[in-house]
Amino acid sequence: MKYALRISVVGLMAALLLVLGCTKKDTTGPVNRPPEISSVSASSDSVGTGELDTLFVSYSDPDGDSTTHIWSSDSGRVFHANRDTAFWAAPSTAGLYDVRVNVFDGTDSTEATVSIQVGEYTPAETLYYVGAQSCNEECHTSILTWWGSTAHADAYTALVNRGRGDDPQCLVCHTVGWNPNLDNGGFDEQMVDRLAGVQCENCHGPGSFHASAPDSLRQPLDSPLTAQFCAECHQTQHHPYLNEWQASAHSSSDLAAGGQASDPGCADCHTAEGFLATLHYDYTLPGDPQPLVCIACHHPHDARYQGQLRLPAGVGEPGLCEQCHMRD
Known part of the structure; x- marks a missing residue:
């Protein structure tokens, strides 16, 4: 009888421990997810030596954790590194530099980089008009000579001789790239007389890329053969x-x-x-x-x-x- 009671007590205690063990609270918690950076940029991707560039970063945390960020760089100097608006002072030596930003959520961090060119200005890849004389440098000499005898070459002079040299309705077709509303590198009768007349670029389009790399770029008609x-x-x-x-x-x-x-x-x-x-x-x-x-x-x-x-x-x-x- 005592033996049977002892077994029952032991069994009851084992069952109780099993229940308590199964219902014990998990203290490890969910896995933390690091912050996510959606964009990182600078106000300019090309600055002069010693100039300031403004830094921007956008981010969020998938778990809703509080976040902070800090900018850093191995070259130059960062101002207000952990504020919404930060600045980077470019070094005195020309080159390509990386500026980093780290975003923290208290547990994990995420890093992103923006590259800034210093001291070597790279113009935007925007087409502009260069004038027919740019086509005369070793490449299209004979064509330019022939063109010089056409009415197209003297189209603006013909307007001036008729007293219509400032007529906007005429300038559209008698000059290269004329537009009264845009500062687009086109014709201006006071400043850019090299774009007077009907030239190569009226039909072939702005030739800045072609003129800068004639061996690698063709400049076909800017419009279909119609x-x-x-x-x-x-x-x-x-x-x-x-x-x-x-x-x-x-x-x-x-x-x-x-x-x-x-x-x-x-x-x-x-x-x-x-x-x-x-x-x-x-x-x-x-x-x-x-x-x-x-x-x-x-x-x-x-x-x-x-x-x-x-x-x-x-x-x-x-x-x-x-x-x-x-x-x-």
Whole structure:
């Protein structure tokens, strides 16, 4: 009897310990998550030696913990390192420097870095106009010489001679990049006479990148090979060329070629790209070829022939019209 009672007491105590052990509170708690930095930046990524740069950081804590931050750098000097607005004084030696920020939540930290160039100004990659003379340095001398004989080259002079040199309606088409509302590196009659007239960049777009790296960058037309491109200027009261062209069979490859504009046997005379290729220009026939647009027959760079035609207009070889209109 005593033996059985002893076993019962022992069993009761074991069960009690098991229950207490299973219900014991877990004191380890959830795993802490470190702060998360969403952005880090400086007011300028390029400053002069000794100049101040303002530092910015945005962050949050996924657990809602209180957070602090501190900026630091191995070079230069940080002011107000743990405030909302901090400053970094650049060192006196040019180079690329890293400024770090650490965000703490009392347990863990997260670090981010912003790089700042010192003493070596790097301009923003913004295109700007450089003028036709920049195209004359060893690369496009012959084209620039031909262009100098065209009406495009003297377009602004023609305005001045007519007393219209300050007419905003005329300046748009007789200068490079003219815009009355923007300081955009375009034409200003008092300051930038190198951008007077209709030059390379009117059709090819701002050439600053091309001029700075001519061996690695081509500067193709800034717009597709279309009549509408020329019509931006050549469709006014005194230049109604677009209307005249649209009324001609030249304006429709499909119409003129009987729907065979993409046929290599027809493309030479019924598409701009095909015709230019026959004249030994570097053009290939695209999937959507253009009809015989303005520059198929007119040379934008050369005025050796009347009307800036690519070949003489007279009868007989190598007349321009005979290239197509005397074929079998």
